[in-house]
Amino acid sequence: MINFSSFLTEDKGGKNLHLEHIEDEILNYGITGGRASINFVRSLRDMLAGASRSSIDMTVKWDGAPAIFAGIDPADGKFFVAKKSVFNVEPKLYKSEAEIDADGLSGSLNSKFKVALAEFSKLGITDVLQGDLMFTDDVSTETIDGKSFLTFQPNTIVYAVDVNSDLGKKIKNAKIGVVWHTTYKGAELQDMKASFGANISGLQSPSTVWMDDATYKDVSGKATMTETETAAVTSSLSAAGTTFRKINSTLLSSFMNIQNSFTGNLSGASLKTYNNSKVRKGETIKNPSKHAKDYLKWVEDAFQKNIDKLKTPARKQDLEKKKKETVRELAKHTKNLTSIIEFQNHIVDAKMGVVKKLNTVKSIGTFIKTANGFKVVNPEGYVAIDRVTGGAVKLVDRMEFSFNNFTAIKAWDK
Numbered sequence: 323m324i325n326f327s328s329f330l331t332e333d334k335g336g337k338n339l340h341l342e343h344i345e346d347e348i349l350n351y352g353i354t355g356g357r358a359s360i361n362f363v364r365s366l367r368d369m370l371a372g373a374s375r376s377s378i379d380m381t382v383k384w385d386g387a388p389a390i391f392a393g394i395d396p397a398d399g400k401f402f403v404a405k406k407s408v409f410n411v412e413p414k415l416y417k418s419e420a421e422i423d424a425d426g427l428s429g430s431l432n433s434k435f436k437v438a439l440a441e442f443s444k445l446g447i448t449d450v451l452q453g454d455l456m457f458t459d460d461v462s463t464e465t466i467d468g469k470s471f472l473t474f475q476p477n478t479i480v481y482a483v484d485v486n487s488d489l490g491k492k493i494k495n496a497k498i499g500v501v502w503h504t505t506y507k508g509a510e511l512q513d514m515k516a517s518f519g520a521n522i523s524g525l526q527s528p529s530t531v532w533m534d535d536a537t538y539k540d541v542s543g544k545a546t547m548t549e550t551e552t553a554a555v556t557s558s559l560s561a562a563g564t565t566f567r568k569i570n571s572t573l574l575s576s577f578m579n580i581q582n583s584f585t586g587n588l589s590g591a592s593l594k595t596y597n598n599s600k601v602r603k604g605e606t607i608k609n610p611s612k613h614a615k616d617y618l619k620w621v622e623d624a625f626q627k628n629i630d631k632l633k634t635p636a637r638k639q640d641l642e643k644k645k646k647e648t649v650r651e652l653a654k655h656t657k658n659l660t661s662i663i664e665f666q667n668h669i670v671d672a673k674m675g676v677v678k679k680l681n682t683v684k685s686i687g688t689f690i691k692t693a694n695g696f697k698v699v700n701p702e703g704y705v706a707i708d709r710v711t712g713g714a715v716k717l718v719d720r721m722e723f724s725f726n727n728f729t730a731i732k733a734w735d736k
Contacts, residue, residue: 341705344715345669348662349594352578353571360562360635362715363672366398366706370547378525380680381519382499382537382700383716385479388431392442392448398508400416401447403438408450413511416543434458434498441498445525445533450514450625452505456481456499466689466696472686474499479702482687489686496532501707503536515633515640518707538680538704545683555675562668565661573658580652584624591624593617593659597666601720610663614656618649625649677717680704 325503344362347355365378374619391404402408402415416422422435437458457474463485464473471482472490483490493499502522520535525534547555584591596617600607607613625645632638681700689696703718 341716343549343720344673344706345666346597348569348574348665349581350575351570353707355570359669359715360559360566362667362706362708363650363710364559364575364677366676366717367547367559367672370676371552372546379519381503381536381705381707382538383705383718384454384456384503384536385702386456386501387453387477388434388455390435390438390448390500391452391506392438392445393447393449393506396508401439401443403435408512411512418693430458430460431561437498438500441528441531444528447525450511451517451520452506453500453502453520456501456532457493457496460500461493461499464696466687471687473689476496477586478687478690479699480691481695482689492529493532495529497530497588499532501534501536504649518705520659536705539574539683545679547679551675551679553711555672558668558672558675562665562672565665565668569665570577570658572656574662577652577659577662580648580655581697583648587609587628588624591621596620604721606721607663607667609655610667611660612661614659617659618652618656621645623647633690638704640699649707672720673717674719677704677719680717 342350344359347359351358354392355705362378366380369378369380380493385527389406391402391408393402394400394416400417401503401585404413404415404416407414414425416425416439419439420434422432422439427435434455438455456476461472461474464471464482466482468486470578472485472493473480474480474493483493485494502520503518505517505520506514509516519537522533522535525533550702581592581594587596597607599620600613622645625648627643629641631637632641677700684701688699688701690699691697700719702723703716705716706713707714
């Protein structure tokens with residue numbers, strides 16, 4: 323198994339603040355990333371096919387908000403809750419209600435952090451945990467298909483639990499709900515390193531807190547792939563491998579250098595941004611060659627937007643020259659880029675074979691709220707973790723989740 327930890331990282335400080343889509347690893351880390359994405363999906367296939375050799379763990383991405391941190395400040399041994407600023411050089415930690423008020427938190431965010439401070443302090447957390455806040459006092463009772471559910475909507479997805487189930491009774495009695503997914507350890511906050519997963523078995527379990535870890539749990543035994551499903555993923559991986567061997571590694575490295583030069587106002591010129599623009603429109607990339615050629619126009623347009631904003635002719639002329647040089651250089655990569663995009667498509671096909679199987683098992687109902695009522699949807703996605711090195715990538719049905727983001731009635735729209 324390839325060592326994933328050398329490139330599957332979150333940020334320069336080892337904090338779990340951002341995860342990449344598995345199909346983008348070739349754009350992030352070149353040939354190494356492309357090879358790793360194949361190996362990662364292969365291990366996922368083996369896991370779901372029942373092979374004991376798989377070294378991958380799986381967690382579920384919950385659509386919670388806000389992200390919340392809780393634990394002990396090594397500097398003074400006091401308990402705190404915090405937002406993502408917890409690892410700043412000057413961290414904002416909330417150890418009292420007065421500190422929450424002093425930071426300017428208002429409305430529901432103020433009250434949520436106050437409840438979190440009071441309730442999470444009862445859990446006996448010894449390190450620092452990161453989780454997704456799911457609910458406080460915003461649990462509702464809804465009738466869906468003639469049945470009564472407790473529902474909560476922290477962001478886009480509405481989670482629904484049978485009122486009369488054991489889980490429903492726990493949620494009804496709880497003042498706060500959270501799903502923990504990452505553990506941090508270290509002598510100082512700024513030096514802490516993340517490990518994906520959270521072992522909550524040793525924590526206290528007051529009735530006022532509903533919590534879970536994000537580990538994927540196949541309690542029904544339905545998530546084992548059939549021979550046909552396994553063969554389909556294998557076929558996509560085989561196609562990915564064939565295409566991967568066509569990619570020129572030297573040209574790919576050169577292309578990545580150009581991509582890395584797109585910073586500041588030109589960050590929108592990257593291929594990943596162009597690909598994401600298609601995802602937001604619900605468009606699949608059916609013609610890699612055309613997509614590669616159209617990307618040149620995308621880069622031109624990105625440059626032109628910045629040229630139009632400049633005031634002096636000299637600066638306009640300089641950026642115009644850079645635009646022409648960049649597009650001319652990118653044009654040399656069109657053939658290789660076509661293979662890269664085709665490779666990404668095959669990885670997406672293989673990934674979706676895995677994701678669709680994972681979606682057959684859900685512990686909690688997931689819906690979106692539309693103008694016509696509730697619509698059943700899949701979970702946000704999953705995080706695949708190499709249990710040897712701790713590296714991780716996310717597996718998301720980008721088309722469905724992006725569509726839901728644009729069409730659902732969000733929690734703040736209600």
